Amino acid sequence: TNYLRGDIKRLVRLSYRRTQPGLIPRIKPLRHIPEDEVTVYARAVGLPICPKACPYMGTAYRLGVRISLNEFEEKHPGTKYAIVRGFDRMIDTLSTIYPPAALVPCRICGEPCGGGLCQACKLLSRTG
Numbered sequence: 127t128n129y130l131r132g133d134i135k136r137l138v139r140l141s142y143r144r145t146q147p148g149l150i151p152r153i154k155p156l157r158h159i160p161e162d163e164v165t166v167y168a169r170a171v172g173l174p175i176c177p178k179a180c181p182y183m184g185t186a187y188r189l190g191v192r193i194s195l196n197e198f199e200e201k202h203p204g205t206k207y208a209i210v211r212g213f214d215r216m217i218d219t220l221s222t223i224y225p226p227a228a229l230v231p232c233r234i235c236g237e238p239c240g241g242g243l244c245q246a247c248k249l250l251s252r253t254g
Contacts, residue, residue: 127188129209138224141217146229148238158210 128136156164168175183189199205229238234247243251 127191130191134220135224138220141221148229
C-alpha cells in the first residue's frame with residue numbers, strides 16, 4: 127500500500143537491507159515465495175497458523191489492494207514478482223535520497239526508536 131500511495135519514506139523503511147546500530151537484522155528467506163506456498167510449508171512443518179482474520183480487515187485499504195492485486199496476478203502471472211523486483215532495483219537509490227531517520231534510545235526501555243518513546247512503551251503507558 128505504501129507503494130501505491132507513493133509513501134517513499136515508508137518504502138525505504140521496509141528495505142530488507144536496512145541496518146542501523148541497535149536494530150536486529152531482518153532475514154526474509156521466504157520473501158520470493160507465494161503466500162499460499164508459504165502456508166502449505168508452514169502446515170507441513172507444523173508451524174502454528176492463526177486462522178482468524180483481523181476484525182478490521184474488511185475496512186482496510188490494504189484489503190482492497192490485496193484483492194485487486196490477486197485478481198491482476200491471476201490474469202497476468204508474475205506481476206507480484208515484478209513489483210518486488212522493481213522495489214529491489216529502486217531501494218538503493220531511494221535510500222540515498224531518503225536516508226533512514228536516526229534512531230535514539232527510548233526514554234523508558236532503551237530500545238531504538240524514532241524519538242522519545244517507542245511504540246511499545248507508548249501503548250503500555252496508555253493502558254496503565
